């Protein structure tokens with residue numbers, strides 16, 4: 202089972218910053234997950250919330266701020282003084298580092314409350330520029346983005362995120378062309394995971410931070426997990442499968 206560091210290594214460093222991604226790498230994660238949005242001047246930046254209030258010393262919507270305004274802010278101090286001065290990373294900055302690693306990356310497009318028209322194209326352009334497509338997969342709760350990605354690049358692997366317990370989650374792959382299913386851990390059960398895997402659909406599950414959650418999804422046979430603590434695979438022998 203693969204372990205992807207959620208927003209880098211959110212349990213140890215400010216989420217979605219370069220410190221967090223470096224930490225996940227240091228801890229031995231197989232890959233990292235990151236969330237992307239568009240600034241007012243259409244730059245792809247890495248941040249989870251549509252507003253910056255929770256994770257910076259600034260305030261406001263990402264969609265209303267320019268990259269240069271965002272770059273003046275501190276995205277580390279809220280987490281701890283040792284991270285003071287941490288900047289919001291652009292996707293380009295992340296990929297420039299990522300191409301030097303052997304990690305995988307799951308780029309999550311954060312269309313939702315705010316819709317960013319054209320974000321899919323901007324993300325694909327950057328992946329192509331840095332030539333890292335083979336180690337990247339794109340996910341979203343906003344399934345129209347996944348469909349769009351496949352229309353623009355049928356080779357780009359995609360994962361359909363969901364948090365409910367649908368009658369048949371495989372329908373998400375049929376509707377969007379997604380290669381993977383990315384359920385919340387409570388949405389997982391062995392019968393549909395088996396059906397997915399028979400069809401070559403990988404199942405990566407979020408967010409696994411405690412052992413009971415791990416056992417639940419491991420029994421169901423998922424392929425990968427997202428964790429804030431991507432080192433915890435060594436916490437006991439059962440976690441090392």
Ligand code: G3P
Nearest residue numbers: 234236309340383407427
């Ligand atoms: O991709 C897994 C997970 O990141 C989805 O939820 O809200 O943490 O982006 P969220």
Ligand code: MG
Nearest residue numbers: 234235236309
């Ligand atoms: Mg995410």
